[in-house]
Structures are given as C-alpha cells and as structure tokens.
Amino acid sequence: MNNIFNFHILVTDDNDDLLDLIFLELKNHFQTVTKTNSVDQALEILKKEKIDLIVSDFQMPEKNGLDFIKILRETKDFTPFILLTGNASDKKALSTLNYMAYSIVDKPYISEILIYTAKQCLFYEKLKKSYGFPEKEMEQIDDKLNRLLISLEKKAS
Numbered sequence: 001m002n003n004i005f006n007f008h009i010l011v012t013d014d015n016d017d018l019l020d021l022i023f024l025e026l027k028n029h030f031q032t033v034t035k036t037n038s039v040d041q042a043l044e045i046l047k048k049e050k051i052d053l054i055v056s057d058f059q060m061p062e063k064n065g066l067d068f069i070k071i072l073r074e075t076k077d078f079t080p081f082i083l084l085t086g087n088a089s090d091k092k093a094l095s096t097l098n099y100m101a102y103s104i105v106d107k108p109y110i111s112e113i114l115i116y117t118a119k120q121c122l123f124y125e126k127l128k129k130s131y132g133f134p135e136k137e138m139e140q141i142d143d144k145l146n147r148l149l150i151s152l153e154k155k156a157s
Contacts (some may be wrong), residue, residue: 004012005029005031006030006031007030007031007032007052007053007056007122008030008031008032008033008034008049008050008051008052008053009026009030009032009033009034009051009053009054009118010033010034010035010036010039010045010046010049010051010053010054010055011023011026011033011034011035011036011040011054011055011056011059012035012037012039012042012054012055012056012060012065012068013037013056013057013060013084014038014057014060014061015036015037015057018057019035019037020035022035022054022055022084022114023035023059025111025114026055026114026115026118027117029115029118030118034051035144038063039060039062039064039067039068040059040062040063041073042068043055043068044079046072046079048050048127051079052079052080052122052125053079053080053081053082053118053125054068054072054079054080054081054082054122055082055084055085055106055114055121056068056069056081056082056084056145057083057084057085058083058084058085058086059074059085059086065083066086067076068081068107069083069100069101070080071121072102072109073100078126080121080125081100081101081102082102082103082104082105082114082117082118082121083101083103083104083105084104084107084109084128085104085105085107085109086106086107087106087108090125098106099150100115102117102121103117103120103121105117109118113157127157130144
C-alpha cells in the first residue's frame with residue numbers, strides 16, 4: 001500500500017445507510033476508517049485516537065457539522081475537515097469555511113469527488129508537514145485566522 005493512503009479517517013453522518021456507503025468507499029482507498037453517527041460520539045473518538053481527516057455531514061440532529069467544527073477549533077483541534085451537505089450554497093454550511101473546513105462536498109455526491117477531495121486534503125497536510133512548518137507557529141497562525149474569521153462572521157450577522 002502506498003504510504004499516502006496510510007491515514008485514519010473519521011466519518012460522521014446520522015443516516016446509517018449513507019454512513020455505511022461512505023465508510024466502504026473510503027475503506028477502499030485509506031487504511032483506517034472509523035464511522036459514527038453523531039458529533040458527540042465523534043468527539044469521544046477524537047479523544048482516544050489520532051485522526052488525520054474528518055468527513056462529516058452538515059445536517060444532523062442535536063449537533064450539526066458547523067457545531068462540530070466550531071467545537072474542534074475552539075479546543076485548538078485543527079484536524080482537517082470536509083463537510084458533506086445537501087445544499088452547498090447554504091449560508092450556515094458555507095460558514096464552516098470560516099472555521100477552516102478544507103472543503104464542502106455537495107450531496108448527493110459523486111464518490112470520485114469525495115475520494116479526490118480527501119486525497120487532496122491529505123496530500124496538502126503531508127506537504128505542509130514535510131516542509132517543516134513549525135507546528136506551534138502553524139497553530140498560532142490558524143488561531144489568529146480563526147479569531148479573525150469569527151469576528152467577521154459576527155459583524156456580518
């Protein structure tokens with residue numbers, strides 16, 4: 001197996017059929033895929049395991065994809081994040097980009113697009129690390145950008 005595919009992906013979706021489908025598609029391309037059907041379960045997994053990429057549905061009961069990424073960024077967790085949504089032009093879905101979601105993939109999605117987007121994201125993260133960007137410095141830059149984008153979002157509301 002090529003080293004680039006040696007990643008752990010966490011998939012979160014409240015629709016069990018879609019969750020199983022996404023899980024199987026990603027499992028064909030990546031070494032480890034973990035699935036869960038709620039943000040709370042995903043947060044528990046993130047406490048115990050190193051995750052390289054999160055793929056999450058936007059519209060879920062209790063906590064949605066935006067809630068999920070906000071919780072992550074507020075706790076200084078900058079795990080790459082891809083959002084799946086049935087309406088990519090939805091303002092709430094688009095606001096996840098303010099919290100540094102890597103990409104939004106529209107549903108119903110084409111499997112190849114999701115796989116390509118996941119690989120592209122992971123290549124980018126690997127490239128960032130291979131050039132030796134200091135983790136602390138990257139975290140500080142990400143934190144400043146996150147605070148700026150949150151304040152801009154509040155002013156726009």
